[in-house]
Amino acid sequence: MEFGGNYVYVGGGGEEDTELVTDQDHKELVPTAPQGDQDSGDTCLLDILDTAGQEEYSTTRDQYTRTGDAFLLVYSITDKYSLEEAEAIYDMMLKIKGETRVPAVLCGNKVDLDATRVVTHDEGKALAQKLGIPFMETSAKDGTNICEVFETLVMEVPRLEPSYKVVILGSGAVGKSAVTVRYTTNTFVDCYDPTIEDSYRKNVHIKGLREKHRKAGTDKKSQSTSERSQSATSEVAQAGGTERPQSASSKGEDTGIFAQMRRLLSFKKSGSAEQQRPTSAPVGRAPPPPPPLPPSVTTKTSKKYEKATSNVVLVSLKTLDDPLATATGDPVRCGNCDAVLSSISNTVQEAENLNWNCEFCQKENILPNTKKDEIPCEAIIDYIMSPPAPSDTEAGQQAGATGTEKDKLNLGKGYTIYCIDISGSMGYSTKLPELQVAWKKARDRSSNFDTQVTRLAAIKEALKRQLERLKLENPDRRVILVQFANDVTIIGDGAQEPFLVDSHIKDSFDGLVACGKQYAQQMDTRTLEESYDDITAKITDMHTRDCTALGPALATAIGMVTGTKGSEVILCTDGAPNSGIGRLHSSDTTCKDYFTMVGNYAKENGIVVSILAVEGEPVGLENVSPCANISGGDVDVLAPLEIMRQLRLISQNYIVATNVCLVFQLHPELEVDDEDFPKGSSQIVKEVGNATRDTDVTFFFKRRNNNKDLDVERLPFQVRVSFTMKDGRKMMRIISKSMDVTKDRAKMEEGMNVAVVGLATAQQTADLASKGKVEMARNKLTSVNRMLNNACNTDEQKEERYTFRAECAELHQNLNDRLSSNRYSARDSDNSSRVYSKMMKHSSARFTGASNCKKSNIASKRQTTDSEVRQQYYGYMS
Numbered sequence: 085m086e087f088g089g090n091y092v093y094v095g096g097g098g099e100e101d102t103e104l105v106t107d108q109d110h111k112e113l114v115p116t117a118p119q120g121d122q123d124s125g126d127t128c129l130l131d132i133l134d135t136a137g138q139e140e141y142s143t144t145r146d147q148y149t150r151t152g153d154a155f156l157l158v159y160s161i162t163d164k165y166s167l168e169e170a171e172a173i174y175d176m177m178l179k180i181k182g183e184t185r186v187p188a189v190l191c192g193n194k195v196d197l198d199a200t201r202v203v204t205h206d207e208g209k210a211l212a213q214k215l216g217i218p219f220m221e222t223s224a225k226d227g228t229n230i231c232e233v234f235e236t237l238v239m240e241v242p243r244l245e246p247s248y249k250v251v252i253l254g255s256g257a258v259g260k261s262a263v264t265v266r267y268t269t270n271t272f273v274d275c276y277d278p279t280i281e282d283s284y285r286k287n288v289h290i291k292g293l294r295e296k297h298r299k300a301g302t303d304k305k306s307q308s309t310s311e312r313s314q315s316a317t318s319e320v321a322q323a324g325g326t327e328r329p330q331s332a333s334s335k336g337e338d339t340g341i342f343a344q345m346r347r348l349l350s351f352k353k354s355g356s357a358e359q360q361r362p363t364s365a366p367v368g369r370a371p372p373p374p375p376p377l378p379p380s381v382t383t384k385t386s387k388k389y390e391k392a393t394s395n396v397v398l399v400s401l402k403t404l405d406d407p408l409a410t411a412t413g414d415p416v417r418c419g420n421c422d423a424v425l426s427s428i429s430n431t432v433q434e435a436e437n438l439n440w441n442c443e444f445c446q447k448e449n450i451l452p453n454t455k456k457d458e459i460p461c462e463a464i465i466d467y468i469m470s471p472p473a474p475s476d477t478e479a480g481q482q483a484g485a486t487g488t489e490k491d492k493l494n495l496g497k498g499y500t501i502y503c504i505d506i507s508g509s510m511g512y513s514t515k516l517p518e519l520q521v522a523w524k525k526a527r528d529r530s531s532n533f534d535t536q537v538t539r540l541a542a543i544k545e546a547l548k549r550q551l552e553r554l555k556l557e558n559p560d561r562r563v564i565l566v567q568f569a570n571d572v573t574i575i576g577d578g579a580q581e582p583f584l585v586d587s588h589i590k591d592s593f594d595g596l597v598a599c600g601k602q603y604a605q606q607m608d609t610r611t612l613e614e615s616y617d618d619i620t621a622k623i624t625d626m627h628t629r630d631c632t633a634l635g636p637a638l639a640t641a642i643g644m645v646t647g648t649k650g651s652e653v654i655l656c657t658d659g660a661p662n663s664g665i666g667r668l669h670s671s672d673t674t675c676k677d678y679f680t681m682v683g684n685y686a687k688e689n690g691i692v693v694s695i696l697a698v699e700g701e702p703v704g705l706e707n708v709s710p711c712a713n714i715s716g717g718d719v720d721v722l723a724p725l726e727i728m729r730q731l732r733l734i735s736q737n738y739i740v741a742t743n744v745c746l747v748f749q750l751h752p753e754l755e756v757d758d759e760d761f762p763k764g765s766s767q768i769v770k771e772v773g774n775a776t777r778d779t780d781v782t783f784f785f786k787r788r789n790n791n792k793d794l795d796v797e798r799l800p801f802q803v804r805v806s807f808t809m810k811d812g813r814k815m816m817r818i819i820s821k822s823m824d825v826t827k828d829r830a831k832m833e834e835g836m837n838v839a840v841v842g843l844a845t846a847q848q849t850a851d852l853a854s855k856g857k858v859e860m861a862r863n864k865l866t867s868v869n870r871m872l873n874n875a876c877n878t879d880e881q882k883e884e885r886y887t888f889r890a891e892c893a894e895l896h897q898n899l900n901d902r903l904s905s906n907r908y909s910a911r912d913s914d915n916s917s918r919v920y921s922k923m924m925k926h927s928s929a930r931f932t933g934a935s936n937c938k939k940s941n942i943a944s945k946r947q948t949t950d951s952e953v954r955q956q957y958y959g960y961m962s
Contacts, residue, residue: 085803085819088396090835091826092799097790100829104386110866113889113896125294129247129886132284134264144281146519148251154237155188158254158263161201162194169255174215176522185216187240191233192221193259224262225272234267235290244297269940285887286934287879392867394836396844397783399803401775404741409462420447423749426820427461428800443800444749464819472812498650501641502547503566505657509701510540511628514724539698542724543656544623550731559613565622568637570630570663577609578618590636590664600643632659635666638682646689650739650810658698668704676707683714687773690742694718694734696727705917716774719921721914737776741807744772748783749802753794757784764788778927782844798822833875839931842888850895850923862899883933891930895923
């Protein structure tokens with residue numbers, strides 16, 4: 085249990101806790117007024133993207149590449165080909181940006197391996213001179229020249245900014261991640277998972293930065309406040325929305341292949357400011373603001389709102405499968421409020437009895453024959469509520485419930501079902517992204533390759549690659565293939581004859597689930613290690629036809645894995661459901677109710693459902709997405725080439741526990757601040773269902789009665805998590821903590837945990853917007869953003885404030901678009917559903933700054949010792 089700051093704020097709710105908010109405040113994610121931390125000329129924030137392999141398409145890398153300020157080109161001194169590829173990448177950058185020079189540094193990494201060097205220092209220097217950029221050799225292992233290479237890179241940018249977007253590029257296995265992690269966290273990571281792409285935000289001091297630009301006449305910080313804020317707003321908006329690149333180039337409107345495709349497939353309205361904003365700096369400058377008018381003249385509408393606070397609790401569920409201290413016996417509960425006796429409880433020993441004055445409701449509980457040393461002393465403790473069933477024990481051992489990260493990924497006898505849409509529109513072709521085309525041309529020095537791909541072909545290739553990786557990581561996993569058009573066909577593991585689901589039951593959920601169950605009982609599905617060749621052959625044979633029976637396919641697939649543990653259904657489609665139960669055009673309400681029912685059924689049965697939509701056609705995600713959101717799965721709208729990456733991310737975000745239920749208990753003077761729960765609730769129950777490696781749950785809370793005097797120094801909190809482990813054990817985790825209180829707002833803000841507050845705000849804002857409470861959602865986002873304007877003083881806080889704004893930029897734009905336009909198309913609806921689902925599922929890792937020690941812990945966990953997986957991935961890249 086982590087809090088939004090060092091203190092619980094219990095201020096009296098007077099004028100100090102209210103503020104006037106203007107329309108302009110709602111529209112700006114970055115404030116117009118200058119912030120104190122921007123006035124130090126040698127201090128800046130680096131937004132660093134550590135990219136994965138060049139061959140695998142990523143919209144995040146696409147967007148950063150187009151809008152980046154500086155580029156670190158990394159090669160390995162032990163790999164001559166990586167030097168050649170660095171040159172090809174630089175050539176690609178020039179073409180993409182339409183420039184003759186791009187701020188970059190050539191970095192020869194791994195000088196600690198000088199004994200196996202195949203690229204001489206002079207060869208690297210010669211290439212750098214040819215490209216007209218600085219050159220430096222580094223070692224991520226011992227830190228040689230790591231700080232120097234980044235400082236040199238920032239100095240190459242021809243203007244002074246409060247923040248810079250830095251992109252790390254290079255071929256595979258050259259140490260891009262190691263260089264990034266060493267610089268941002270001063271940690272060395274070896275054998276980093278090559279598939280991971282992540283951003284690191286680090287506040288740095290670069291001596292002489294401002295003086296250099298002052299002498300060159302490029303000291304942008306001497307310009308007007310309005311100009312600085314205009315630039316900063318543009319940059320943060322670009323850093324956010326990392327799932328969707330912008331559509332303009334550094335010289336105005338981009339007319340390239342990628343931009344044309346984006347305009348055709350864009351979810352944004354053609355008249356929005358976001359589309360028209362240039363994305364490769366320099367950006368346009370706003371005119372200076374008019375002089376202030378007399379107080380009697382009002383030019384902006386303003387309303388009074390309650391100020392935001394850091395009263396937030398984060399409960400991370402990703403560690404439910406980690407072994408912790410386990411208590412013997414049953415938890416001891418308060419006879420009045422059901423709180424559990426814990427390390428924060430106040431007890432007095434009287435002879436053989438232990439008197440416990442409950443810290444929540446003050447009831448005096450007498451515990452006979454109990455000693456004080458029997459009270460759990462850990463802040464987090466697990467209780468075994470019931471042992472596993474005999475049939476579950478072996479499965480739990482295979483699932484590696486308490487083993488390594490790879491053991492946990494191995495889900496034993498669980499199933500993965502891929503439901504693939506083969507309706508007619510899946511045969512439509514899409515042009516390859518311009519960045520990917522440019523890279524292939526630069527690498528191969530040739531234009532002789534296909535620049536188009538059909539949606540189905542892209543999904544088939546992505547699925548084959550994912551199965552190849554899954555075969556290495558989890559060979560005992562059982563994979564089933566289902567395809568659907570107007571009818572639903574169960575292909576199974578490829579060894580059996582395809583089974584056509586009876587079309588007469590297409591409108592019956594119970595009938596379809598029963599059909600899936602019957603099939604599962606009759607068929608002995610092999611492990612992926614045994615079925616790999618057959619199932620990949622069936623994928624190759626897929627071809628398009630007919631309509632989209634999405635609802636029937638989903639019900640059948642869920643029926644097939646009902647009764648299993650740790651199973652998942654991943655559905656790939658490009659169109660709205662228009663055949664059978666759940667079809668969109670029957671009734672939007674009926675459609676949404678159906679997929680909500682499916683989501684609840686999946687959650688109750690420990691099944692995770694994910695919906696991946698190929699962009700191009702409206703999918704009706706507003707109605708379809710509840711099945712994924714409720715069950716704990718993913719919802720996304722992707723370009724065809726992105727499917728490959730997303731399938732892998734889903735498999736890596738494995739289930740850690742099922743049947744998860746949280747009870748959050750507060751002191752009676754506090755209440756949960758959430759529209760989903762009755763006002764005045766100091767104890768709530770939240771049904772989570774399936775928890776994955778990335779599941780973080782947050783709660784806002786506040787004073788119940790500001791008019792009542794609260795004379796306490798500390799307040800208790802307790803979370804009780806009941807869940808089922810992979811081996812069938814039913815557990816209860818008790819998390820208890822007492823927090824200091826303060827009535828001083830400045831003191832509260834000073835000790836704020838920005839990452840926790842930022843995550844909670846993103847989750848709650850998206851949840852409100854998904855329920856149609858768009859204005860309330862924007863008010864929440866604005867109030868927290870305004871609080872962060874004044875509350876961030878440490879490097880960690882500044883990094884996480886920038887991260888919050890970057891992560892929420894797309895959500896912020898969406899809310900403003902919805903409130904400012906009367907038009908709301910089907911594509912707009914799909915985009916909103918995608919944005920809201922993504923934000924509601926974000927984990928704290930996305931909001932953590934580089935100075936936070938958690939960031940280095942996250943990086944350490946991303947190391948992989950599986951050389952086969954690494955070699956397989958790099959094989960794709962060659």
